[in-house]
Amino acid sequence: MLLLSGGELDCAGYSLMGWDPFLVIKSKGPRVEVSWAGEEKIYQADHFQVLEEVLGSLELPGPSPLHPCAAGGFGFLAYDLKNHLERLPTTAADDLGLPEMVWAFPRQMLVHDRGAGRFWQVKVIHEDSNGRRQAEAPEMPPFDDSLGSYQVGPLHSNFTREAYLQAVSRVREYIRQGDVYQVNLSQRFSFPFQGEAYRLFLRLFALNPAPFYAYLNCRDFAILSTSMERFLxxxxxxxxxxxxxxxxxxxxxxxxxxxxxxxxxxxxxxxxxxxxxxxxxxxxxxxxxxxxxxxxxxxxxxxx
Structure with a gap:
Protein backbone atom coordinates (compact mmCIF):
# COMPACT_ATOMS: atom_id res chain seq x y z
CA MET A 1 0.00 0.00 0.00
CA LEU A 2 1.55 3.26 -1.11
CA LEU A 3 0.43 6.89 -1.24
CA LEU A 4 3.02 8.70 -3.35
CA SER A 5 3.15 12.48 -3.66
CA GLY A 6 4.61 14.71 -6.34
CA GLY A 7 4.01 18.30 -7.39
CA GLU A 8 3.44 21.21 -5.00
CA LEU A 9 4.63 20.64 -1.43
CA ASP A 10 1.83 22.65 0.18
CA CYS A 11 -0.75 20.28 -1.35
CA ALA A 12 1.00 16.94 -0.86
CA GLY A 13 4.13 17.13 1.26
CA TYR A 14 4.21 13.53 2.47
CA SER A 15 4.31 10.01 1.03
CA LEU A 16 3.14 6.96 2.99
CA MET A 17 3.80 3.24 2.62
CA GLY A 18 2.16 0.51 4.70
CA TRP A 19 2.52 -3.28 4.88
CA ASP A 20 1.53 -6.33 6.95
CA PRO A 21 -2.11 -5.36 7.73
CA PHE A 22 -3.62 -6.51 11.04
CA LEU A 23 -7.15 -5.54 9.97
CA VAL A 24 -8.86 -5.81 6.57
CA ILE A 25 -12.46 -4.81 5.85
CA LYS A 26 -13.99 -5.86 2.52
CA SER A 27 -17.56 -5.64 1.25
CA LYS A 28 -19.64 -6.69 -1.74
CA GLY A 29 -23.42 -6.55 -2.02
CA PRO A 30 -24.98 -7.35 1.38
CA ARG A 31 -21.82 -9.08 2.66
CA VAL A 32 -19.10 -7.43 4.76
CA GLU A 33 -15.95 -9.40 5.67
CA VAL A 34 -13.77 -8.32 8.60
CA SER A 35 -10.39 -10.04 9.05
CA TRP A 36 -8.74 -9.10 12.34
CA ALA A 37 -5.45 -10.67 13.48
CA GLY A 38 -6.13 -13.84 11.50
CA GLU A 39 -9.78 -14.21 12.55
CA GLU A 40 -12.52 -13.60 9.98
CA LYS A 41 -16.10 -12.52 10.64
CA ILE A 42 -18.84 -12.08 8.05
CA TYR A 43 -21.72 -9.63 8.48
CA GLN A 44 -24.97 -9.14 6.59
CA ALA A 45 -25.35 -5.50 7.53
CA ASP A 46 -25.01 -1.94 6.36
CA HIS A 47 -21.48 -1.42 5.07
CA PHE A 48 -20.99 1.98 6.62
CA GLN A 49 -22.36 0.88 9.98
CA VAL A 50 -19.92 -2.04 10.15
CA LEU A 51 -17.05 0.24 9.13
CA GLU A 52 -18.02 2.81 11.76
CA GLU A 53 -18.32 0.20 14.52
CA VAL A 54 -14.98 -1.42 13.70
CA LEU A 55 -13.22 1.93 13.55
CA GLY A 56 -14.85 2.93 16.82
CA SER A 57 -13.33 -0.13 18.52
CA LEU A 58 -9.79 0.87 17.51
CA GLU A 59 -7.55 3.02 19.67
CA LEU A 60 -5.09 4.39 17.14
CA PRO A 61 -2.83 7.33 17.95
CA GLY A 62 -3.46 10.62 16.23
CA PRO A 63 -1.02 12.68 14.16
CA SER A 64 2.49 13.04 15.56
CA PRO A 65 4.12 16.45 16.09
CA LEU A 66 6.75 15.21 13.61
CA HIS A 67 4.47 13.97 10.84
CA PRO A 68 0.72 13.88 10.06
CA CYS A 69 0.10 10.12 10.14
CA ALA A 70 0.86 7.82 13.07
CA ALA A 71 -1.47 4.93 12.13
CA GLY A 72 -4.54 4.33 10.03
CA GLY A 73 -6.06 2.61 7.04
CA PHE A 74 -5.54 2.54 3.30
CA GLY A 75 -8.50 1.77 1.09
CA PHE A 76 -11.14 2.76 -1.41
CA LEU A 77 -14.90 3.28 -1.64
CA ALA A 78 -16.42 2.30 -4.99
CA TYR A 79 -19.10 4.35 -6.69
CA ASP A 80 -21.50 1.40 -6.39
CA LEU A 81 -21.74 2.03 -2.65
CA LYS A 82 -24.36 4.61 -3.66
CA ASN A 83 -26.84 1.73 -3.70
CA HIS A 84 -26.47 1.46 0.09
CA LEU A 85 -27.31 5.15 0.54
CA GLU A 86 -30.04 5.94 -1.99
CA ARG A 87 -32.46 4.19 -4.30
CA LEU A 88 -30.87 4.86 -7.67
CA PRO A 89 -30.98 2.91 -10.92
CA THR A 90 -28.09 0.58 -11.68
CA THR A 91 -27.35 0.35 -15.40
CA ALA A 92 -23.64 -0.52 -15.43
CA ALA A 93 -22.68 -4.17 -15.85
CA ASP A 94 -20.60 -5.59 -12.99
CA ASP A 95 -18.19 -7.37 -15.33
CA LEU A 96 -15.17 -7.14 -12.99
CA GLY A 97 -16.78 -8.37 -9.77
CA LEU A 98 -14.52 -6.24 -7.58
CA PRO A 99 -15.36 -5.35 -3.96
CA GLU A 100 -17.30 -2.17 -3.31
CA MET A 101 -15.05 -1.31 -0.38
CA VAL A 102 -11.65 -2.41 0.89
CA TRP A 103 -9.79 -1.00 3.91
CA ALA A 104 -6.48 -2.35 5.22
CA PHE A 105 -4.77 -1.19 8.43
CA PRO A 106 -1.03 -1.92 8.33
CA ARG A 107 1.08 -2.87 11.34
CA GLN A 108 3.95 -0.87 9.94
CA MET A 109 4.23 2.32 7.94
CA LEU A 110 6.97 4.40 6.43
CA VAL A 111 6.34 8.16 6.30
CA HIS A 112 8.39 10.43 4.03
CA ASP A 113 8.51 14.19 4.58
CA ARG A 114 9.34 15.44 1.08
CA GLY A 115 10.18 18.95 2.18
CA ALA A 116 12.57 18.00 4.99
CA GLY A 117 13.89 14.85 3.29
CA ARG A 118 13.17 12.74 6.39
CA PHE A 119 11.70 9.28 6.94
CA TRP A 120 9.86 7.84 9.95
CA GLN A 121 9.00 4.18 10.53
CA VAL A 122 5.76 3.69 12.49
CA LYS A 123 4.74 0.44 14.25
CA VAL A 124 1.35 -0.51 15.68
CA ILE A 125 1.77 -2.66 18.81
CA HIS A 126 -1.33 -4.60 19.93
CA GLU A 127 -2.38 -5.56 23.43
CA ASP A 128 -4.67 -8.50 24.25
CA SER A 129 -7.56 -8.36 26.74
CA ASN A 130 -5.11 -8.87 29.64
CA GLY A 131 -2.94 -5.95 28.59
CA ARG A 132 -0.14 -8.15 27.28
CA ARG A 133 1.64 -6.98 24.19
CA GLN A 134 1.41 -9.20 21.17
CA ALA A 135 4.47 -10.02 19.14
CA GLU A 136 5.79 -7.06 17.24
CA ALA A 137 5.43 -6.94 13.49
CA PRO A 138 8.42 -8.07 11.45
CA GLU A 139 10.99 -5.54 10.41
CA MET A 140 10.66 -3.80 7.09
CA PRO A 141 11.64 -6.27 4.36
CA PRO A 142 14.52 -5.30 2.09
CA PHE A 143 13.43 -3.57 -1.09
CA ASP A 144 13.35 -5.94 -4.03
CA ASP A 145 14.36 -4.06 -7.16
CA SER A 146 13.83 -7.11 -9.36
CA LEU A 147 10.05 -7.17 -9.35
CA GLY A 148 9.91 -7.94 -13.03
CA SER A 149 8.54 -6.11 -16.03
CA TYR A 150 5.13 -5.59 -17.59
CA GLN A 151 3.52 -5.49 -21.00
CA VAL A 152 0.44 -3.56 -22.08
CA GLY A 153 -1.63 -3.94 -25.22
CA PRO A 154 -3.63 -1.37 -27.20
CA LEU A 155 -6.29 0.73 -25.49
CA HIS A 156 -9.96 0.00 -26.14
CA SER A 157 -12.83 2.32 -25.20
CA ASN A 158 -16.34 1.21 -24.31
CA PHE A 159 -17.51 3.98 -26.70
CA THR A 160 -17.17 4.22 -30.45
CA ARG A 161 -16.53 7.74 -31.75
CA GLU A 162 -20.06 7.92 -33.15
CA ALA A 163 -21.67 6.70 -29.93
CA TYR A 164 -19.65 9.18 -27.87
CA LEU A 165 -20.70 12.12 -30.07
CA GLN A 166 -24.32 11.01 -29.79
CA ALA A 167 -23.99 10.90 -25.99
CA VAL A 168 -22.57 14.43 -26.00
CA SER A 169 -25.54 15.61 -28.06
CA ARG A 170 -27.97 14.03 -25.60
CA VAL A 171 -26.20 15.66 -22.65
CA ARG A 172 -26.39 19.07 -24.30
CA GLU A 173 -30.10 18.57 -24.87
CA TYR A 174 -30.60 17.60 -21.20
CA ILE A 175 -28.84 20.82 -20.20
CA ARG A 176 -30.99 22.91 -22.56
CA GLN A 177 -34.14 21.31 -21.12
CA GLY A 178 -32.99 22.10 -17.58
CA ASP A 179 -32.84 18.44 -16.52
CA VAL A 180 -29.19 18.73 -15.45
CA TYR A 181 -26.55 21.43 -15.27
CA GLN A 182 -23.46 19.23 -15.20
CA VAL A 183 -22.76 15.69 -16.43
CA ASN A 184 -19.62 13.63 -15.94
CA LEU A 185 -19.63 11.82 -19.28
CA SER A 186 -16.90 9.25 -18.82
CA GLN A 187 -15.64 6.35 -20.84
CA ARG A 188 -13.74 3.30 -19.68
CA PHE A 189 -10.51 2.29 -21.35
CA SER A 190 -9.23 -1.27 -21.06
CA PHE A 191 -6.12 -2.99 -22.35
CA PRO A 192 -4.41 -6.37 -22.09
CA PHE A 193 -1.84 -6.42 -19.28
CA GLN A 194 0.83 -8.86 -18.16
CA GLY A 195 3.46 -8.46 -15.46
CA GLU A 196 3.86 -6.41 -12.29
CA ALA A 197 1.25 -3.70 -11.71
CA TYR A 198 3.65 -1.95 -9.32
CA ARG A 199 6.12 -1.44 -12.16
CA LEU A 200 3.42 0.21 -14.23
CA PHE A 201 2.58 2.42 -11.24
CA LEU A 202 6.21 3.59 -10.92
CA ARG A 203 6.39 4.25 -14.66
CA LEU A 204 3.27 6.41 -14.57
CA PHE A 205 4.64 8.40 -11.63
CA ALA A 206 7.93 8.96 -13.48
CA LEU A 207 6.00 10.34 -16.47
CA ASN A 208 3.73 12.61 -14.42
CA PRO A 209 4.52 12.98 -10.69
CA ALA A 210 1.12 14.32 -9.61
CA PRO A 211 0.26 14.96 -5.93
CA PHE A 212 -2.08 12.05 -5.18
CA TYR A 213 -0.78 8.76 -6.55
CA ALA A 214 -1.98 5.60 -4.81
CA TYR A 215 -1.14 1.91 -5.17
CA LEU A 216 -3.14 -0.76 -3.33
CA ASN A 217 -2.15 -4.40 -3.66
CA CYS A 218 -5.34 -6.31 -2.87
CA ARG A 219 -3.86 -9.72 -3.78
CA ASP A 220 -6.48 -10.68 -6.39
CA PHE A 221 -6.29 -7.25 -8.01
CA ALA A 222 -4.51 -3.92 -7.69
CA ILE A 223 -5.75 -0.33 -7.63
CA LEU A 224 -3.58 2.32 -9.31
CA SER A 225 -4.58 5.96 -8.93
CA THR A 226 -2.77 8.84 -10.64
CA SER A 227 -4.92 11.71 -9.43
CA MET A 228 -3.93 15.37 -9.51
CA GLU A 229 -6.98 16.37 -7.49
CA ARG A 230 -7.67 16.42 -3.76
CA PHE A 231 -11.30 15.41 -3.39
CA LEU A 232 -11.54 15.76 0.38
Missing part, protein backbone atom coordinates in the same frame (compact mmCIF):
# COMPACT_ATOMS: atom_id res chain seq x y z
CA UNK A 233 -9.17 16.48 3.26
CA UNK A 234 -10.36 16.13 6.85
CA UNK A 235 -8.44 17.08 9.98
CA UNK A 236 -10.56 17.19 13.13
CA UNK A 237 -13.55 19.40 12.29
CA UNK A 238 -11.80 21.04 9.32
CA UNK A 239 -12.74 20.02 5.76
CA UNK A 240 -11.04 21.06 2.52
CA UNK A 241 -11.65 20.26 -1.14
CA UNK A 242 -9.54 21.38 -4.13
CA UNK A 243 -11.33 20.74 -7.45
CA UNK A 244 -9.53 20.92 -10.79
CA UNK A 245 -10.98 22.13 -14.07
CA UNK A 246 -8.78 22.67 -17.10
CA UNK A 247 -5.54 20.92 -18.04
CA UNK A 248 -2.89 21.29 -20.70
CA UNK A 249 0.04 19.06 -21.71
CA UNK A 250 3.59 19.97 -20.78
CA UNK A 251 5.54 21.64 -23.57
CA UNK A 252 8.60 20.19 -25.23
CA UNK A 253 10.45 23.49 -24.66
CA UNK A 254 10.20 26.28 -22.04
CA UNK A 255 8.60 28.55 -24.65
CA UNK A 256 5.96 25.96 -25.51
CA UNK A 257 5.38 25.34 -21.80
CA UNK A 258 4.78 29.07 -21.26
CA UNK A 259 2.38 29.17 -24.21
CA UNK A 260 0.30 26.33 -22.77
CA UNK A 261 0.28 28.11 -19.42
CA UNK A 262 -1.06 31.36 -20.95
CA UNK A 263 -3.65 29.43 -22.95
CA UNK A 264 -4.97 27.76 -19.81
CA UNK A 265 -4.96 30.92 -17.69
CA UNK A 266 -6.85 32.88 -20.39
CA UNK A 267 -9.39 30.15 -21.23
CA UNK A 268 -12.92 31.43 -20.60
CA UNK A 269 -14.32 27.90 -20.87
CA UNK A 270 -12.00 26.44 -18.23
CA UNK A 271 -12.54 29.45 -15.98
CA UNK A 272 -16.32 29.05 -16.19
CA UNK A 273 -16.11 25.32 -15.44
CA UNK A 274 -13.85 25.98 -12.46
CA UNK A 275 -16.28 28.54 -11.04
CA UNK A 276 -19.15 26.11 -11.51
CA UNK A 277 -17.46 23.22 -9.71
CA UNK A 278 -16.25 25.50 -6.89
CA UNK A 279 -19.82 26.69 -6.37
CA UNK A 280 -21.12 23.12 -6.48
CA UNK A 281 -18.65 21.85 -3.88
CA UNK A 282 -19.17 24.90 -1.70
CA UNK A 283 -22.88 24.06 -1.69
CA UNK A 284 -22.13 20.40 -0.86
CA UNK A 285 -19.88 21.35 2.06
CA UNK A 286 -22.55 23.77 3.25
CA UNK A 287 -24.89 20.81 3.82
CA UNK A 288 -22.60 19.24 6.45
CA UNK A 289 -20.66 22.24 7.83
CA UNK A 290 -21.64 24.93 10.31
CA UNK A 291 -23.42 27.91 8.79
CA UNK A 292 -21.19 30.66 7.36
CA UNK A 293 -17.99 28.64 7.87
CA UNK A 294 -17.48 27.57 4.24
CA UNK A 295 -14.95 29.90 2.59
CA UNK A 296 -13.26 30.00 -0.83
CA UNK A 297 -9.67 30.78 0.11
CA UNK A 298 -8.10 30.18 -3.31
CA UNK A 299 -10.43 30.26 -6.29
CA UNK A 300 -7.88 29.84 -9.07
CA UNK A 301 -4.34 28.55 -9.07
CA UNK A 302 -2.17 26.92 -11.71
CA UNK A 303 -0.21 23.83 -10.69
CA UNK A 304 2.27 21.73 -12.62
Missing amino acids: YCQGDYLQTRPIKGTRPRGETPAEDAAFRRELEESLKDDAELSMIVDLLRNDLGKVCEARTVKVKEHKRLEA
